Amino acid sequence: MTQENRAVVAPPRVRIRWRDDLAGLLLTWLSPALVVTAWELAVRSGLVRPTILPSPSIISTTFLELLTTGELLRHLGVSLMRVGSGFLAGALSAVLLGTLIGLSRTAHRASSVLLGILRPIPVVAWVPLLILWLGIGESSKITLIAIGTFWPVLLNLVHGIRSTDHRLLEVARVLEKDQITLLRRVIFPAAMPSLLTGIRLGMGIAWTSVIAAELLGADQGIGFLIAYARELTQVDVMFTGLLTIGITGNLLDGAIRSVERHLLRWNPHLAEGR
Amino acid sequence: MNQDNRLTLQHVTKYHRHQGRPVCILDQVNLTVEPGEFLSIVGPSGSGKSTLLRLIVGLDTEYQGRILVGDRPVTGPGRDRGIVFQDHRLFPWMTVSENVAFALSEEERRAERDRVMHYLTLVGLQDYHAAYPHQLSGGMAQRVAIARALVSRPRILVLDEPFGALDAFTRFQMQQELIRIWREEGTTMVIVTHDIDEAIYLGDRVAILSGRPATFRKTYRIALSRPRDRTSDDFLLLRRAIHREFFGAVEPPFAYSI
Numbered sequence A: 001m002t003q004e005n006r007a008v009v010a011p012p013r014v015r016i017r018w019r020d021d022l023a024g025l026l027l028t029w030l031s032p033a034l035v036v037t038a039w040e041l042a043v044r045s046g047l048v049r050p051t052i053l054p055s056p057s058i059i060s061t062t063f064l065e066l067l068t069t070g071e072l073l074r075h076l077g078v079s080l081m082r083v084g085s086g087f088l089a090g091a092l093s094a095v096l097l098g099t100l101i102g103l104s105r106t107a108h109r110a111s112s113v114l115l116g117i118l119r120p121i122p123v124v125a126w127v128p129l130l131i132l133w134l135g136i137g138e139s140s141k142i143t144l145i146a147i148g149t150f151w152p153v154l155l156n157l158v159h160g161i162r163s164t165d166h167r168l169l170e171v172a173r174v175l176e177k178d179q180i181t182l183l184r185r186v187i188f189p190a191a192m193p194s195l196l197t198g199i200r201l202g203m204g205i206a207w208t209s210v211i212a213a214e215l216l217g218a219d220q221g222i223g224f225l226i227a228y229a230r231e232l233t234q235v236d237v238m239f240t241g242l243l244t245i246g247i248t249g250n251l252l253d254g255a256i257r258s259v260e261r262h263l264l265r266w267n268p269h270l271a272e273g274r
Numbered sequence B: 001m002n003q004d005n006r007l008t009l010q011h012v013t014k015y016h017r018h019q020g021r022p023v024c025i026l027d028q029v030n031l032t033v034e035p036g037e038f039l040s041i042v043g044p045s046g047s048g049k050s051t052l053l054r055l056i057v058g059l060d061t062e063y064q065g066r067i068l069v070g071d072r073p074v075t076g077p078g079r080d081r082g083i084v085f086q087d088h089r090l091f092p093w094m095t096v097s098e099n100v101a102f103a104l105s106e107e108e109r110r111a112e113r114d115r116v117m118h119y120l121t122l123v124g125l126q127d128y129h130a131a132y133p134h135q136l137s138g139g140m141a142q143r144v145a146i147a148r149a150l151v152s153r154p155r156i157l158v159l160d161e162p163f164g165a166l167d168a169f170t171r172f173q174m175q176q177e178l179i180r181i182w183r184e185e186g187t188t189m190v191i192v193t194h195d196i197d198e199a200i201y202l203g204d205r206v207a208i209l210s211g212r213p214a215t216f217r218k219t220y221r222i223a224l225s226r227p228r229d230r231t232s233d234d235f236l237l238l239r240r241a242i243h244r245e246f247f248g249a250v251e252p253p254f255a256y257s258i
Helices: A002-044 A056-069 A071-103 A105-118 A123-134 A138-162 A166-174 A179-216 A222-231 A235-263 B049-057 B096-101 B106-111 B115-122 B138-150 B168-185 B196-202 B233-247
Strands: B007-018 B021-033 B038-042 B064-069 B081-084 B156-160 B188-193 B205-210 B215-221
Touching (some): A071 A105, A123 A138, A123 A179, B021 B049, B081 B138, B096 B138, B115 B138, B205 B233
Parallel strands (some): B081 B156, B156 B188
Antiparallel strands (some): B007 B064, B205 B215
16 A cells, blocks of 8 residues: 555656756757847848858857867967966965964954055056056066956955854864864864855956956967957957857856865755755 | 862852953852762853853863862863863864864874774764764764764863753753763763753752852752653652742642632
């Protein structure tokens, strides 16, 4: 009797789950497919001139062409190298300074006015000054990216350290842990979710900063590719550049998210879903 | 049991600062807990029970009077005293066994590799050593907290309303377990609770802390054999006596006295 009941009840749940997944997947890809189709039709019907807005088919042909000749990857590689070194420099100095400010009340007080004034300055506002100081070479671009990365990492780390649960700090006190152990096993792990949020934001800003820097003055990189295509009015190449920026940005964010999921597997909010 | 484990409080007085003015919380508290004894302290919320435990553990060192373990005065936290809080306070980023191992020094961990596992087995959680705290129920998390407090083999374990957040069934079960652990380990235990039943079930003595400022008003020796039956006449008699201590004799409702 009970066995019969179980057999009747169990299977439908599984089927509904599967159908939900399929519907979700369809919905996710349906909207971009519709946009691309409408766009393609608009260009083909002559509604929009291809010299202003080339059709998706033309853009994808150009995209594949630039990809196979290796030109796109060369520019992408240059941009990524700049992002890598700038991000590393910015994040590392933010972690060092952020740890100091987060732990020391004196450092927090001493830095509050200075940071309060510097922080609202948008990254691009630094460009003219950096060009004057460092020229239009690599160092000015990398410095710009470093500045962009620095702020979100710093602010989130300071916040994370300062909001460490005092009840857990008390446990460490009862267990007579030294300062290094306290920092390594309690304070840093407690600040980790916040730090990773800062790193994700920082990476986003780093990626947009490199494009801005390259648009303003470079002879290589994705930003340069777009700026140069404008001079030659190659609209399809400009769109290829934009598409590459979008895809790469998304992949970078996804990579950080998966690192986040691994590092925060203890966190119930991240362990399930998302 | 050697006399080094005796906990003595002599004329302990504690002031808190409230809106700039000192308020007396504990007034001339005297207490002796014998080695291996299980002492229950009951008192209403806000009677200074938790403050008293924080003084014993050494989390708060601003007080007048003397607190001694054996003949050494307490000057701060020390490995000879462990504490279990009402909230389990496990580190969420450490697994169950990492949480317990955190109470040990590097040398202790090396010297006795299965020590953590021994204490996890003592609290019945050997199969959950790799779980994270968020995967545990409230009762299980509290067992881990007990294992963490015991793994460094303290002379004295203080428990601050450790089962206050658990449901009644889990609470009963944990009380039984705590008695079993106390017998196996022989640790001196001081529990603070507002549950009179719990205090009688667990303690060799029940000390009543009340008044403002608080002091020990009375101490009951619980001469019942273990395991204790909560519904036995002797148990209920003690329960009634302690109840009276707090609330006075129960006035019969007006309707019945006609």
